[in-house]
Amino acid sequence: MASALVHYTAAAVTDRGRKRSSNEDAFGISVEHGVYLVCDGMGGAAAGEVASSMAVDEMLRLLTSRALAAPLNLAAEEAVRAANEAIFSRSQRNPKLRGMGTTLVGLLVEESRVLVLNIGDSRCYRLRNRTLEQLTADHSLVDELVRMGRMTPADALRSPLRNVITRALGTQKEVAPDIFEHQAEPGDLFLLCSDGLTRELPDSLIESLLAADSSLDELCSRLVSAANKAGGNDNVTCLLVRAA
Numbered sequence: 001m002a003s004a005l006v007h008y009t010a011a012a013v014t015d016r017g018r019k020r021s022s023n024e025d026a027f028g029i030s031v032e033h034g035v036y037l038v039c040d041g042m043g044g045a046a047a048g049e050v051a052s053s054m055a056v057d058e059m060l061r062l063l064t065s066r067a068l069a070a071p072l073n074l075a076a077e078e079a080v081r082a083a084n085e086a087i088f089s090r091s092q093r094n095p096k097l098r099g100m101g102t103t104l105v106g107l108l109v110e111e112s113r114v115l116v117l118n119i120g121d122s123r124c125y126r127l128r129n130r131t132l133e134q135l136t137a138d139h140s141l142v143d144e145l146v147r148m149g150r151m152t153p154a155d156a157l158r159s160p161l162r163n164v165i166t167r168a169l170g171t172q173k174e175v176a177p178d179i180f181e182h183q184a185e186p187g188d189l190f191l192l193c194s195d196g197l198t199r200e201l202p203d204s205l206i207e208s209l210l211a212a213d214s215s216l217d218e219l220c221s222r223l224v225s226a227a228n229k230a231g232g233n234d235n236v237t238c239l240l241v242r243a244a
């Protein structure tokens with residue numbers, strides 16, 4: 001087939017979980033512009049909420065108003081740079097927000113071309129032919145130790161250091177996202193999620209839940225319910241994008 005036309009549909013659910021008093025996760029969707037984002041904020045008091053919602057708002061604003069001629073990866077880098085700058089400078093001006101930051105995982109699509117952006121330990125997965133593949137690498141201390149062969153994946157899950165992330169949006173003057181490029185195929189299902197999902201559920205369970213023949217809304221709800229049933233220790237956000 002010569003046609004490269006791929007259509008996307010999306011759904012998302014975010015939930016406070018069972019232990020936290022507030023929800024510092026945020027998500028953003030513009031199907032029209034092919035922009036999908038999940039952010040998991042961090043910082044004292046309500047600062048995490050401010051950081052994650054600022055990141056989503058800034059990224060959406062910049063990526064939905066970009067000149068159509070701008071190449072997607074340059075637009076993505078510029079949006080990350082500007083969102084980082086906005087969060088960082090606000091935290092410098094307001095002592096209550098000092099040190100705030102957020103993870104960012106994003107999916108930007110243009111026809112069948114897919115860019116995955118990542119900063120921090122939220123994740124992007126792709127389910128293709130019923131097989132789940134993680135498309136991002138966590139910027140976390142334990143993941144780096146595992147990659148260096150100095151910690152086993154099993155120890156990483158239990159480590160007291162597992163909350164330490166090595167890259168975040170808004171905590172420093174500059175930050176560079178990982179950017180991965182993929183080609184979407186009809187039937188692909190992309191999952192963007194916060195660590196409130198992946199800390200509670202093994203990939204094998206996420207894979208089997210996603211393989212069900214259900215609506216995206218239903219799939220999001222089932223993932224969130226499963227995370228809450230498994231402990232619900234953190235805010236949990238799932239955003240699904242299906243290519244057809």
Ligand code: MG
Nearest residue numbers: 040195196234
């Ligand atoms: Mg979290």
